[in-house]
Amino acid sequence: MPAFVVVIMCATPAALDEFGGWTALQGHATGFFHTEQIEGQWWLVDPVGNVFFSLGVNAVTFEADVIQGTNRIPYAEACLAKYGSREAWTAAALANLRELGFNTLGSWSGSYTFEQGMPYTIILNIAARAGANWQHGRAADLFSPSLDQAAEKAAAEICAPRRDSQLLIGYFLDNELHWGPDWRAPTTLLEEYLMLPPDAPGRKAALDFLRARHATVEDFSAAWGLSIAEWAALDDVKFAGGNRTPQAWQDSLDFLRLAARRYFEVCNAAIRHHDPNHLILGCREANGFAAEPIAASARGLVDVF
Template sequence: MRRTKWGGVVDDGLSGSGFFRVAERDGVFWLVDPDGGRFLSKGVNTVRFDQDRIGRTERVPYAEACRAKYGSLQAWRAAAADRLASWKFNTVACWSDEGVASAGAQLLAITPIRELGASFRLHRRDQIFPDVFDPEFSAHIRTSARERCTLRRNDPGLLGTFIDNELYWSTDARGPDELLTLFLNLPSHRPGRLAAISRLQAHYREFSQFNAVWRTPARSWEELGRIDRVAPPFVRLPPGGLNDSLETKANLADPAREAFAADCDAFVAVVADKYFEVCVSAIKAVDQHHLVIGSRFGWQPPRGVIAAAGRHLDVISFNCYEFDPGPIIDAYSAAGKPCLISEFSFRGDDAGLPNSRGGGPRVATQIERARAFERYVTAALSKPNVVGYHWFEHADQPVEGRFDGEDSNFGTVTIEDEVYDELTTTMTRLNAAAERIHAAALPAVI
């Protein structure tokens, strides 16, 4: 295959626009690089010299090893870039040092994360999810987008912009809360709480009908706005897979549970539409050339959220720590947009690390780790909507644990910058064959 300077496959049927874009060919989605190459984003997260301080210290063991090995940051950047290119990666993915992208012989794309919604949530510290109904939300997002997205707006190497990372949309591994109950439990003056009550009031003709489902201690809509905490009357399973069937069965058996689920799903869909519309329009207002590649869903959200993402995003991104990504890819592909796996990994128990904290499956050996990568990527590329996959991460985590305690064998290299040969040899082979595998993907049947 002939390739462009970005690593895309030369395709006479595609033309370059000077920036990355998306295209669909015979029912299969692709990225198109600035020179018109048929492109899949093959990336590695956290490619950085200063990766992972040991928790509660200033020590960065990877930086210590690389300073001794390379002598300087710039020498490390060049070596890291050339090594990634030799493994046939073409993207310096999330949380990486963007200087790596142009430090080697091969140009690499970048995919920065701008944390627009998270910056507003932190601005309002009583929120778990940003209050999209707050009158200041839109202005804050527009200002943040101007500050964070203007610098790279003419950069051909910017593949696309991530809005946020792993926002809390619904019940998942982090907790049983629904977004609706989180908004109902905001302080009484917060616009999000008022909006949530208003939507429920519009749906239920009488407060007694609402309370027959929700079973709150309140006796009126006014009192609902004042009580300290609204407890969910039911706890739902996280969306996806067998859980959806179990939820359907439970709802059929209990009309009140079904009504509660409908309330939650309707509300989160409205929030998602507002969030994506505001964030995408704010980014596009200052950077019309580049793709907006989603908010890196950490766990599969309700269908209404995926549908809203599909209406506004250029590419839907999600993290998927499973052996088989197929079912989760199918769930996101239902929106009809290209999909990017923004994080996945496998940990080997023979690496000498605890592997006690961190996402994703554990396997016994580095050979099994390489095989898991091969099965995962082959399965992903067989899906017509997939346009890339980003491995987490570049170097192993400290044995003592990083800031959040993670201490796992996620790296393509050890913390001493020694290469995992079995894994990277397999990565090189799969990355080189990725376009051929993806071209054979069967178009989705709608």
């Protein structure tokens, strides 16, 4: 049985500290949540040095879903009638969560629930600020200065004011980015970047990558099963997924590693500049195709993935 299951089964309220950490197994007290290897096992460790198994609710919020076509939020209306104010609801909600054994507020929780005695996480939406749309599968140009600007703005606005918080566990970078073929879009990131406008930094990065990998445009065309005689002819190619040659797949995976590495480098640098104390929790993933290359690209730049 995994050790963390034993912790949940055996831990009693008396064995938990003020953060929800398990006092029977200790690491180092650093004043912040951190990762630590104890007896060969990696753990989250809370600010006072006790191991911490994060058990959270994704969205603890007074403002739940709105009835489409109206301004009504029935959940908020019911809670306001019962509790009298959002502040009273927040206190009751957190008390209920603690009684049920939860110890973490997820990233879609209302900001008014933070710093109220329960550990929490925040999502920065850095690529989303730079143009990504996770619901529709639109990728941001990860080679554009807009990514650097988005990371700096998010870190300055969100991370800097919280750098000394003991209740903050850490930051998720983004939600379910489109890294490659999935239910939202059938194209790889390399194919999408090749279809960007000619002056887009991502388009230039994609072409530079392919030119460095293939000696001539004829070699590239043959390897990808295309019929082009010059690089400029790619302007007229519209990739739509479907059958790819083995070399096209390999090129796409290797370019993905390159693009993802830049993404994690930019995010890491911005966050660490403004907040050296809290965990970088990677980005929430929903694409099995990209799991290995994304994890490899994130190595050394995130604390948890």
